[in-house]
Amino acid sequence: MTFDNFSIRLLEMRDLQHYYAMVENNRKRLEDFFTGTVSRTKTISETEQFLKELLQKCGERLYFPFVIENLETKELVGFIDIKNIDWNIPKAELGCYTDENYAGKGITSKAFSLVVDHCFSHFGFVKLFLRTHESNSAAQKLAEKSGFQIEGKIRKDYKTTSGQVVDLLYYGRIKA
Structure with missing residues (x-):
């Protein structure tokens, strides 16, 4: 999938x-709500093991990690993952983050919309959802811009890196 000067690929x-x-440049921004990523990527060798595990899950169709790549610089500017997949329904959760230098430029919105379309057309999901903290207005705007509707608040649903258990807003989108 491509748009402008960017590619979205596994x-x-x-x-x-x-x-x-990318993780190192954004570690502080990611630490509260990307606990696994931050804790498993402190060194290159830890990151290598982490990526091997992600790719193994991908091969087993349990998880799909996508990167947003700047085609000119070959930098990774964002990450979108398909996780918590339930093939019986079928449904999945989406998550994403963007490099701070590329945030607020519409890149994530375009990439996220393309991945959402891909989820429905390629994987055959009938429902997609995302969860976000109420302080993350960017994620809420992204969800709404991509056709997701708020379905409610899930109380005490996520443990942050600091150990705090917090409520999350739940957004869903049904295949049209």
């Missing part, structure tokens, strides 16, 4: 250095 092992750099 993560590959060759992305190790660029992925590590």
